[in-house]
Amino acid sequence: QQQVKQSPQSLIVQKGGISIINCAYENTAFDYFPWYQQFPGKGPALLIAIRPDVSEKKEGRFTISFNKSAKQFSLHIMDSQPGDSATYFCAASKGEAAGNKLTFGGGTRVLVKP
Amino acid sequence: DTGVSQNPRHKITKRGQNVTFRCDPISEHNRLYWYRQTLGQGPEFLTYFQNEAQLEKSRLLSDRFSAERPKGSFSTLEIQRTEQGDSAMYLCASSLAGQGRNEQYFGPGTRLTVT
Numbered sequence: 001q002q003q004v005k006q007s008p009q010s011l012i013v014q015k016g017g018i019s020i021i022n023c024a025y026e027n028t029a030f031d032y033f034p035w036y037q038q039f040p041g042k043g044p045a046l047l048i049a050i051r052p053d054v055s056e057k058k059e060g061r062f063t064i065s066f067n068k069s070a071k072q073f074s075l076h077i078m079d080s081q082p083g084d085s086a087t088y089f090c091a092a093s094k095g096e097a098a099g100n101k102l103t104f105g106g107g108t109r110v111l112v113k114p
Numbered sequence: 115d116t117g118v119s120q121n122p123r124h125k126i127t128k129r130g131q132n133v134t135f136r137c138d139p140i141s142e143h144n145r146l147y148w149y150r151q152t153l154g155q156g157p158e159f160l161t162y163f164q165n166e167a168q169l170e171k172s173r174l175l176s177d178r179f180s181a182e183r184p185k186g187s188f189s190t191l192e193i194q195r196t197e198q199g200d201s202a203m204y205l206c207a208s209s210l211a212g213q214g215r216n217e218q219y220f221g222p223g224t225r226l227t228v229t
Binding site: 006032041044045089096099100103104 | 120145147149154155156158162164169170205207209211212216217218219220221223225
């Protein structure tokens with residue numbers, strides 16, 4: 001059972017455009033939703049994270065939108081740059097009592113064309 | 115460098131051999147996690163420690179896998195009698211539990227190839 005579903009699997013965007021990646025989750029016990037960026041051969045790097053008590057969080061060019069009732073959240077990358085070309089993973093965890101272990105989506109490969 | 119480090123970065127081994135990986139977490143972090151990532155997939159949780167105690171193991175972690183964190187600092191992951199299906203990237207992450215902090219920081223991973 002895939003608890004966190006991510007789409008699309010890949011996307012191509014022009015430099016300066018907006019990249020949008022969506023995730024949906026099933027388990028309402030999830031209470032922490034991070035996004036990670038991963039370059040080939042490297043470990044995932046934490047980008048931005050949100051909790052269900054807020055609907056949006058922005059850090060620089062990265063914004064998370066969160067819809068608790070729909071059990072969906074998305075990452076928007078504004079003014080996409082070629083250096084943003086990477087694989088992005090959404091994730092979710094249930095909180096400290098459950099060990100905060102992360103359940104990841106399947107990933108989205110983003111290619112930003114110059 | 116104060117990030118999470120993992121060694122070796124790459125390991126090629128023959129089927130049936132034993133391998134051991136090491137993870138050094140961020141120094142003040144009390145939680146340490148192991149994940150496995152196969153090509154084109156997201157990481158999957160294997161096990162985690164709080165200080166030296168191993169608190170949970172995924173059913174992905176067969177009897178051939180064992181992990182330790184002897185003094186609550188670095189951790190090792192050993193795979194005995196490796197199989198081709200063990201080929202993957204093994205990722206370590208650490209975090210500071212408590213006070214509602216969830217951020218996990220990953221190391222660069224150890225890529226295992228079983229021939």
